[in-house]
Amino acid sequence: MIETINTQELVDLALHAGQAILNIYHDKELAGNVEHKSDDSPLTLADKASHAVIMKGLSKLYPEIPIISEEGNEIEYSTRIKYDTFWLVDPLDGTKEFINRNGEFTVNIALINKHKPVFGIVYAPVPDVVYVGTGERAFKLVNGEESPLKVNGSTANRIAVRSKSHASPEEEVLLKQYDVTDSISVGSSLKFCMVAEGKADIYYRHGPTMEWDTAAGQAVLESAGGTVLKETGPVPFTYNKETLLNTGFLALGF
Known part of the structure; x- marks a missing residue:
């Protein structure tokens, strides 16, 4: 199909x-x-x-x-x-x-x-x-x-793309662990696309989203060589769960 x-x-x-x-x-x-x-x-x-x-x-x-x-x-x-x-x-x-x-x-x-x-x-x-x-x-x-579209694969001095509407204190703590030295801000699923085309290296979302918010962006990013993982560990992000509410996640271009 x-x-x-x-x-x-x-x-x-x-x-x-x-x-x-x-x-x-x-x-x-x-x-x-x-x-x-x-x-x-x-x-x-x-x-x-x-x-x-x-x-x-x-x-x-x-x-x-x-x-x-x-x-x-x-x-x-x-x-x-x-x-x-x-x-x-x-x-x-x-x-x-x-x-x-x-x-x-x-x-x-x-x-x-x-x-x-x-x-x-x-x-x-x-x-x-x-x-x-x-x-x-x-x-x-x-x-x-x-x-x-191809991800950067950066190993240092990474750029984070952040939400305009849903910033969180947890971001600051986590992004330091990934050697993030700069950030840009953009709305909607464009954040996934920024990572997919190498304009950013990481997109972290701590707060809740719905499955339809992330699916298309994840497909674009992973097709460009990136990955999307649950924030709780290296576990793939999956769909059609009993609840369509997502957990926090990391979208990575490396």
């Missing part, structure tokens, strides 16, 4: 979802329409629009593969546990960045197989950059031009 995935079709779908987001982003009245979900996280019209585009597209392209989306209906674990392969989608990662209008939000589409992300697309609509991880290779697309 994985062999039948058409990368270009999925890139086109991510671009389509991104355009749906931009249509709202550039309309201040629509962009300012913000609801709050039961966990008090924000929900915009752009989240809904991107979700609709992706659900329709994936269902048409791959009707045999189930979909789990942040903005979709909750699927009970008794059903999910039967999913060997499924799409894991965050239609708009970085909703707070969207609301703050800094352009650092993304469309995340990942394919999970046997609890691991084996394919992922992260699309940043404002700079119009697509990051792709196919398992075998990673690349980014800018103005239609493809360039490979």
